[in-house]
Amino acid sequence: MRVEVTINRERYASDVEPRLLLVHLIRDVLRLTGTHIGCDTTHCGACTVLLDGRPVKSCTVFAVQAHGRELMTVEGLEQDGNLHPVQEGFMQEHGLQCGYCTPGMLMTSYAFLRKAKDPTEDEIRLAISGNLCRCTGYVNIVKAIQHAAARLRQGGT
Amino acid sequence: MMPPRTTPEIGGMGHSLKRKEDPRFIRGKGTYVDDVQLPGMLYLDIVRSPFAHARIKKIDASRALAVPGVLAVITGQDLAKYNLHWMPTLMSDTQMVLPVEKVMYQAQEVAAVLATDRYLAADGVDAVEVEYEPLPVVVDPRKALEPGAPVLRTDKKDKKDNHIWHWEWGDRAATDRAFQGADVTVKEDIYLPRIHVASIETCGCVAHFDKVTGKLTVWMTTQAPHAIRTVFALVAGHVGLEEHKIRIISPDIGGGFGGKVPVYPGYVIAVAASVLTGKPVKWIEDRMENLQADSFARDYHITAELAATRDGRLTALRIKTLADHGYADAAANPSKFPAGLFHICTGSYDFKAAHVEVDGAYTNKPPGGIAYRCSFRVTEAVHTIERMADLMAHQLGMDPAEFRLKNFIKPEQFPYRSALGWEYDSGDYAGALRKAMEKIGYANLRREQAEKRQRGELMGIGISSFTEIVGAGPSKHFDILGLKMFDSCEIRIHPTGKAIARFGTKSQGQGHETTYAQILAEELGIPAKDIQVEEGDTDTAPYGLGTYASRSTPVAGAAAAMAARKIRDKARKLAAHLLEAAEEDLLWEPGKFSVKGAPGRAKTIQEIAFAAYTNHPQGMEAGLEAVSYYDPPSLTYPFGSYICVVDVDKGTGEVKVRRFVAVDDCGNIINPMIVEGQIHGGLTMGLAPALYEEISYDEQGNIRGGSFIDYLVPTAVETPKWETDKTCTPSPHHPLGAKGVGESATVGAPAAIANAVVDALWHLGVRHVDIPITPAKVWKLLREHGVTE
Numbered sequence: 001m002r003v004e005v006t007i008n009r010e011r012y013a014s015d016v017e018p019r020l021l022l023v024h025l026i027r028d029v030l031r032l033t034g035t036h037i038g039c040d041t042t043h044c045g046a047c048t049v050l051l052d053g054r055p056v057k058s059c060t061v062f063a064v065q066a067h068g069r070e071l072m073t074v075e076g077l078e079q080d081g082n083l084h085p086v087q088e089g090f091m092q093e094h095g096l097q098c099g100y101c102t103p104g105m106l107m108t109s110y111a112f113l114r115k116a117k118d119p120t121e122d123e124i125r126l127a128i129s130g131n132l133c134r135c136t137g138y139v140n141i142v143k144a145i146q147h148a149a150a151r152l153r154q155g156g157t
Numbered sequence: 158m159m160p161p162r163t164t165p166e167i168g169g170m171g172h173s174l175k176r177k178e179d180p181r182f183i184r185g186k187g188t189y190v191d192d193v194q195l196p197g198m199l200y201l202d203i204v205r206s207p208f209a210h211a212r213i214k215k216i217d218a219s220r221a222l223a224v225p226g227v228l229a230v231i232t233g234q235d236l237a238k239y240n241l242h243w244m245p246t247l248m249s250d251t252q253m254v255l256p257v258e259k260v261m262y263q264a265q266e267v268a269a270v271l272a273t274d275r276y277l278a279a280d281g282v283d284a285v286e287v288e289y290e291p292l293p294v295v296v297d298p299r300k301a302l303e304p305g306a307p308v309l310r311t312d313k314k315d316k317k318d319n320h321i322w323h324w325e326w327g328d329r330a331a332t333d334r335a336f337q338g339a340d341v342t343v344k345e346d347i348y349l350p351r352i353h354v355a356s357i358e359t360c361g362c363v364a365h366f367d368k369v370t371g372k373l374t375v376w377m378t379t380q381a382p383h384a385i386r387t388v389f390a391l392v393a394g395h396v397g398l399e400e401h402k403i404r405i406i407s408p409d410i411g412g413g414f415g416g417k418v419p420v421y422p423g424y425v426i427a428v429a430a431s432v433l434t435g436k437p438v439k440w441i442e443d444r445m446e447n448l449q450a451d452s453f454a455r456d457y458h459i460t461a462e463l464a465a466t467r468d469g470r471l472t473a474l475r476i477k478t479l480a481d482h483g484y485a486d487a488a489a490n491p492s493k494f495p496a497g498l499f500h501i502c503t504g505s506y507d508f509k510a511a512h513v514e515v516d517g518a519y520t521n522k523p524p525g526g527i528a529y530r531c532s533f534r535v536t537e538a539v540h541t542i543e544r545m546a547d548l549m550a551h552q553l554g555m556d557p558a559e560f561r562l563k564n565f566i567k568p569e570q571f572p573y574r575s576a577l578g579w580e581y582d583s584g585d586y587a588g589a590l591r592k593a594m595e596k597i598g599y600a601n602l603r604r605e606q607a608e609k610r611q612r613g614e615l616m617g618i619g620i621s622s623f624t625e626i627v628g629a630g631p632s633k634h635f636d637i638l639g640l641k642m643f644d645s646c647e648i649r650i651h652p653t654g655k656a657i658a659r660f661g662t663k664s665q666g667q668g669h670e671t672t673y674a675q676i677l678a679e680e681l682g683i684p685a686k687d688i689q690v691e692e693g694d695t696d697t698a699p700y701g702l703g704t705y706a707s708r709s710t711p712v713a714g715a716a717a718a719m720a721a722r723k724i725r726d727k728a729r730k731l732a733a734h735l736l737e738a739a740e741e742d743l744l745w746e747p748g749k750f751s752v753k754g755a756p757g758r759a760k761t762i763q764e765i766a767f768a769a770y771t772n773h774p775q776g777m778e779a780g781l782e783a784v785s786y787y788d789p790p791s792l793t794y795p796f797g798s799y800i801c802v803v804d805v806d807k808g809t810g811e812v813k814v815r816r817f818v819a820v821d822d823c824g825n826i827i828n829p830m831i832v833e834g835q836i837h838g839g840l841t842m843g844l845a846p847a848l849y850e851e852i853s854y855d856e857q858g859n860i861r862g863g864s865f866i867d868y869l870v871p872t873a874v875e876t877p878k879w880e881t882d883k884t885c886t887p888s889p890h891h892p893l894g895a896k897g898v899g900e901s902a903t904v905g906a907p908a909a910i911a912n913a914v915v916d917a918l919w920h921l922g923v924r925h926v927d928i929p930i931t932p933a934k935v936w937k938l939l940r941e942h943g944v945t946e
Contacts, residue, residue: 019276028275033192034185036411038357039444043865046357074185087183091175094834098666099182100189100358100411125873132865134357134412135666137837138873 003067007032008076016063022056023047025063026073034074034103038132045131048104049073055111057130074103077110085151086110086144095144097135105131109145113152119145159825159885162679163747168686169679170893173830177670177690187409193363193376195437199228201427202278203440204268204285205450206260209296209521209858210309211289213256216268221284226277228434230285231269231426233257239396241429245388246487247419247637248495250321251312252524254422259292261309261484262523263858264449266422271430271438294858295319298458298481298518309484309519321486321517326500327577332512335473339464343548348927349455349537351481351522351852352845353448353862354529355870356665358411360451361441362424364431371397373432374404377424380417380663381703382407384640386695388420389428396432407693413665414842415528418489418705419452449863452489452525453852456481457537461502463545469555471564474503474511474576476541480526482517488526489705490533491635491642497533500577501626504542505586505796506564511576521858530842530903532627532706539623543908544915544925547619551919556603557912558594561622562587572889579626581794582896583886585822590622590798593820596882597800610920615805615944617917620798621909627897628711628793637702643788644708645699646716648677648724650781652770654763656683658720660692661701662713667835667899669709672827673717676893680721681728682748682762699784707795707897710827711888716787718892723783728765731781734774735760793888793896797821801909805917807944810936812848812914814877819905822884824896833881836902840879843906845871847928918942 004013007030014029026035026049037059038046047058050072077084086109089095096102105128112119112127119127124145125138133141163169181187218230233255236242246252255266270281293307300306301319310316336342362377379385382405390400410417427440442451458479464472480496482488490497496515503511529536550560565586566573573581594600602618609616632641645661658677662669669692674685692698701713725745732750733740736758743750751759760768769781802816819836826832849869852862862868887894907928914930915923921942926934939945 017276024275027191028194031194032185033188036189036358037191038359038411039865041444041865044357044444044870074183078184083183090183091179094176094830096179096182097668097834097838098356098358098410098412099178099187100356100666102182103185106183121878125876129872129874132357132870132872134355134414134842134870135838136834137839137841137879138876139837139879140834141873142878 001064003063005066005069005071007071008073018062018064020063021059022061022063022066023058026058032073032075036100036103038101043132045104045108046101048107048131050107050111053111055108074106077106084110085148086113088151089144089147093140093143093147095136095141101131101133105133105141109148113145113149117149117153119149163682167678167682167684167747169675169747170825170827171829172675173828174671174675174685176668177674178668189358189409189411190361190363190376190378191441195363195365198437198439199271199273199434200275200278201430201438201440202270202282203266203423204270204282204287206263206265206267208260208289208291209263209294210292211260212292213258213260213267213287214290215288217286220286221270221281224277224280224284226273227270227281229271230281231271231430236429241393241425244392244420244425246485246524248486248488248490249492249638250486252485252487254425262521263860264446269426294521296520296522296854296856296858298479298520301518301520309521319519321482321519322495323516324495325514327512328510329512331510332473332475335510336462336464336475339472340467341553342462342464343545343552344462345545345548345925347459347461347541347544347925349457349540351453351456352529352850353453353852353868354414354416355448355868356412356414356416359442359444359447360417360421362427363437363439364427365437366431366435368435372402372404373398373428374406375428376406376408378410378417379405379407380413380665380705382663382693382695383661383700384637384702385420387640388638405695407663410663410665414530415454415489415705416451417665418527419487421451445864448852448868449860450523452487452527453523454527454529455537459541461541461545463549465549465553469553469560469563471506471508472510474508476502476513478515480515480517481520481522482526483522483524484519485524486517486526487524489528491629491637493634494533498626499534499538501535501579501624502538502542503575503577504539505566505622505624507566508576513577522854528705530839531900532625535625536904536907539904540908543621543623544911547912547915548924557620558590558599561590561620580791581624582791582888582890584624584794584796585884585886586622586796589796589820589822589884592882592884593798593800593818596880597816597818599800602802615807615917617803617805617913619801619909619911619913619916621905621912622798623905624794624796625901625904626792626794627707628789629706629708630792631790632788640702642702643786644701644712644716645784645786646713646720647699647784648720648782650724650766652767654683654766655687657689657691658717659698660713661699662704662709663693664704667709668831672831675827676714676717677721680718681724707900710895711793711891711897712787712789714895715789715892716785719787720783720785723785724781727781728762730777731765731768731773732760735765735768790890793891795823795896795898795901797901797905799905799909801913803910803913803917805914805935807939810932810939812930812935814844814910816880817877818880819902820882820884821898821901822886823898823901824887824891825885825894827895832898835899836881837879839900839902840906841871841876842903844876844910847907847910847930849929851929
């Protein structure tokens with residue numbers, strides 16, 4: 001089946017099997033390998049991407065369901081050589097270790113901070129509860145998101 | 158903590174440098190194994206057994222081979238032609254790659270399907286038809302050792318039972334005497350269940366055999382690439398895979414925690430498939446395969462006893478343990494220690510007598526016995542002694558903190574030889590506990606607890622004052638399959654004063670690219686940003702045993718310092734030549750040599766490096782390079798004191814960790830930011846098995862906890878806001894005074910949580926609860942003790 005998607009502001013078209021998962025379209029066909037796979041039960045969130053601005057776990061969406069829609073992956077966060085505040089926050093606050101869950105965490109955080117301008121710690125923890133991290137213990141991820149929220153309130157993009 | 162010796166621009170020890178790894182990871186530009194895609198690459202998927210014990214009567218591949226894109230179905234019979242259907246385990250037991258006769262656990266590899274696409278490989282797996290004849294299943298190691306139990310390892314000719322080994326340590330007679338004469342004794346059965354490290358990246362590889370050059374390259378999720386290369390060569394040298402023809406590349410690794418030390422059958426089958434086809438072959442396990450078939454941790458059935466005087470002085474420790482190893486002993490332990498370093502179970506206390514016994518048993522479960530983010534079996538040891546210390550304190554009516562302070566090994570006793578023979582390097586256990594008590598407000602919490610108890614509320618305070626044993630290790634005692642457990646660093650300083658350093662270890666998120674650069678910056682004064690750190694490629698890195706058991710800083714970190722010091726020795730000679738001064742008249746400060754009494758006469762390390770290639774003296778070799786293979790003289794003993802406060806819901810049995818203070822001591826610190834991050838992560842991997850994670854089996858050997866649906870890795874919601882602090886007691890024998898930290902918190906945390914829960918319930922008559930402390934378990938206890946209807 002023909003799938004046409006816009007991903008990170010660029011248009012792609014591909015012929016795929018109807019059963020192809022979106023995460024495999026992104027990783028294996030489009031070769032954007034920043035989006036990772038960590039489970040097969042929609043629990044870990046490593047494969048989180050934005051579909052029309054909403055975070056989805058791309059291991060549980062068929063590629064064809066994204067037809068005609070807009071996708072954003074971790075590779076789309078940096079614009080014109082400028083890191084997005086969530087990326088800066090994770091780096092500044094040591095919000096990552098092995099880096100495997102990080103792209104999914106970043107996409108969930110990005111989507112969350114578009115709605116929540118000044119979130120509490122509990123709100124942040126709830127927002128990222130669909131993304132598992134085995135390395136950091138989450139404390140510094142919370143700080144990273146707070147860092148990003150502060151930057152965004154100061155007019156960062 | 159000493160203030161840093163170097164400027165932030167140089168970035169030596171003690172600076173919280175931002176990580177060099179992060180710019181690629183936050184852009185999604187890391188390269189993990191599944192990101193490797195080669196032209197013409199094939200995919201391997203695995204048929205797994207639904208039975209825990211069964212004879213394979215027939216494997217019919219015809220339907221699978223009819224699937225378009227399926228190229229081959231590989232069975233044990235196929236591998237047996239090359240004698241590759243079995244492999245040695247790291248403990249010198251044997252393990253099937255693919256079976257020819259029987260399967261021994263649920264989810265065991267039965268056959269493999271090779272196809273042009275990962276979906277088609279999965280189609281092929283679905284289409285392979287296997288006929289099984291179920292056999293009697295043994296899941297309980299106690300039953301496995303009973304007379305008349307079905308003998309599982311029928312492949313071993315003389316094996317008449319399921320007993321693997323008996324191991325004991327200490328003075329049995331002295332311990333028995335101490336117990337006979339004791340004022341007070343306590344005894345408890347403690348079970349540490351099977352758990353799984355569940356790194357977010359599963360295991361996998363891309364094997365690429367080049368038929369023209371005969372070279373095999375394997376991108377592989379491994380924590381120990383060099384040792385793996387040697388094992389591959391030893392197992393498959395007879396089919397042409399000699400060691401110089403094998404290149405293992407461990408690229409970015411998405412968490413290891415011990416689970417990426419062993420060789421799994423999938424790796425071997427992928428290699429065999431690539432050698433046979435001459436094409437690259439990718440195998441990536443999914444999460445359920447990862448949880449169900451990869452090496453487990455723990456599964457220790459422990460009976461522990463403590464003896465003490467009436468006034469609360471510990472006198473003796475006695476432990477008997479039954480270790481369930483599944484169908485093969487595939488533990489990742491040093492060869493000499495089948496129960497790992499479990500005999501660190503005397504912990505932080507000054508025992509005069511101790512005796513410990515462990516017996517290994519075979520059952521119909523996956524093989525293993527790896528660590529779960531801890532040095533070999535140290536969590537099992539720490540959990541036991543810290544649970545027992547609390548039990549004894551409560552039994553004596555003493556405060557658990559007071560009891561510990563009374564029994565700690567004292568600072569002046571170091572170096573301290575334990576009753577079980579280990580020589581602890583340094584420690585100040587009371588210092589760490591007092592700091593934790595002050596930080597959490599211990600006295601106030603005890604008052605609050607007393608008031609709450611009056612009102613019928615359940616609140617508990619738990620302490621764990623652990624001592625770890627890491628940095629394996631001195632080669633006279635430590636080897637894996639005969640490979641001595643040294644580690645290595647090779648440094649090359651380029652003419653412009655920039656450097657590359659390569660190591661025998663492999664980071665899985667610990668931040669080696671940053672911390673090793675900081676060690677070299679400390680020793681050489683070259684800015685950390687100018688030092689590129691590489692590991693994980695056996696064609697380029699010096700030989701080392703890898704990263705696990707918190708050994709990177711104690712062993713490879715020491716190698717970095719020693720190699721840097723060799724470079725500094727040569728730099729001094731070069732500086733003497735350049736400055737026309739005697740070597741002994743030169744002063745070193747990070748980054749330059751100057752002439753004593755004439756600080757203006759100086760040469761920077763960068764100028765010296767340039768001279769090493771452009772103006773070296775007659776008779777001296779050009780270049781500025783060094784390599785060090787470091788064999789530590791002893792182990793290091795990081796320690797800490799953790800205090801946990803829990804509230805227990807009487808209606809649901811739910812345990813909520815209200816506060817958790819962790820005071821750690823890992824000696825001198827290289828990067829405080831990274832150390833704190835390691836502790837946060839370790840604490841979360843201590844919380845996980847304490848409250849949530851378990852893999853168990855029903856009587857037929859069916860797995861419970863084999864997916865993330867019921868294997869409950871904590872999310873940010875369950876995880877408390879960790880509070881950390883530190884003391885600093887340098888290791889006297891490590892060149893940097895460092896000790897290692899990656900696993901301390903995983904080791905220490907579970908006992909603090911379990912102790913807090915028992916502390917909350919002690920007055921009801923509860924004496925012990927096994928982890929994971931689930932709401933159901935607590936609710937049942939509350940019911941049994943008349944609290945909940």
